[in-house]
Amino acid sequence: MKITGLLVLKCNPEGTDPVILANATDVSHFGYFQRSSVREFIVFVGRTVAKRTPPGQRQSVQHEEYKVHSYSRNGLCVVGFMDDHYPVRSAFSLLNQLLDEYQKNFGDSWRTVQADSTQPWPYLNEALTKFQDPAEADKLLKIQRELDETKIILHKTIDSVLARGERLDSLVEKSSDLSAASQVIFFFFFVLNGQ
Structure with missing residues (x-):
């Protein structure tokens, strides 16, 4: 998963090319x-996609193994160039964060800009590096990844507690700690899960 480029553009309503x-x-x-x-x-495609992204809309364009994601809001458009494996949800979460951060840093000063800016925006360069991992852009993805890791650890722990070749259902049958009702419930869920 790779982010190749991020652009913030001013979209002109009169149909002229967006300003970077x-x-x-x-x-x-x-x-x-x-x-x-x-x-x-990247500049050419970014400008073209931004020009064709309706205000308030998100869109994705596929080109070979790359996807170009764009989000236009209040005259600003953010465009991201990612490889095909970068999750769409994370991409749009990143674009939304970039728009919020740009408006927070620059307010409405961008509205008077008429030519492409050559000044670097340090936050954009940091974001390009930081968000190479999609989990950084999408908190739900990060939580899901942590849950998956925890689940793997739990499975390993349960397997290591059980003696070699012993199954959980045979332990339940032998247990004197479980009531007959608990054993019935266990076997009911065991059958439902298809184990």
Whole structure:
């Protein structure tokens, strides 16, 4: 999962090309001589997608093994270039965070900008690095990943408690600690789970 580029653009309602307010790219996985062409391609596609994203809408465009995600809100549009494996939910969560952060940092000063900005926005470069892991952008994904890890640990622990070749259902049958009703409930759930 890889994020190649993030752009923040001012969308002009009169149909002219959007103005780039901030731009961050990571083209290190491309060959040295391809990098400038890839950056130009990111700017071109980013501007085109931003221009065609209706206000208040999110959209994704597939190109080979890459997806371009965009989110337009209140005249601003954020565009992200991710590989095909980056979760869509995490991508849009990231774009939403970037829009919020940009508006918090710059207020309405971007509305008067008429030409592409060459000034770097440090937060965008940090986000490009930090959010390479989709779990950083999507808290639910992060929680799900932690739950999966906990579940694996629990399974390993239960398996290690059981003696070699012994099954949980045979232990329940032998147990004098469980009432007959508890044993019936266990076997009922055991059958329901298809074990």
